[in-house]
Amino acid sequence: MxxxxxxxxxxxxxxxxxxxxxxxxxxxxxxxxxxxxxxxxKHPELERDGNDPIYNLNISIPDAILSNTTEIPTAEGRAKIK
Incomplete structure (x- = not known):
C-alpha cells in the first residue's frame, strides 16, 4: 500500500x-x-523545533571574520555554507 x-x-x-x-x-x-x-x-546531528531543523555550530572568531566555508548536516545530506 x-x-x-x-x-x-x-x-x-x-x-x-x-x-x-x-x-x-x-x-x-x-x-x-x-x-x-x-x-x-531522531537525526544524529539535527534537532527539530516545529518545522525548523536546528544545528548548533561552533566556529572560531577568525573563521567568522574571514567567512570561511564549513559543512553542516541537512535532512538530505551535507551542505557547504559561508
Missing amino acids: QFHIPAGVGEGMQLTVSGKGNTLGRHGGINCDLLVVIQEE
Whole structure:
C-alpha cells in the first residue's frame, strides 16, 4: 500500500487513509479508514523545533571574520555554507 505523508508532520500526528482499514462485517462489508500514527526517527546531528531543523555550530572568531566555508548536516545530506 502507498500513501502520501505531507511535509511538516510530526511525532504523534495521525494520518487517515480512507477505505484502507479493516472490512466492517463478516461477508465483504465496507472498508473502514486506516489510521497511521507518525513516529519520528531522531537525526544524529539535527534537532527539530516545529518545522525548523536546528544545528548548533561552533566556529572560531577568525573563521567568522574571514567567512570561511564549513559543512553542516541537512535532512538530505551535507551542505557547504559561508
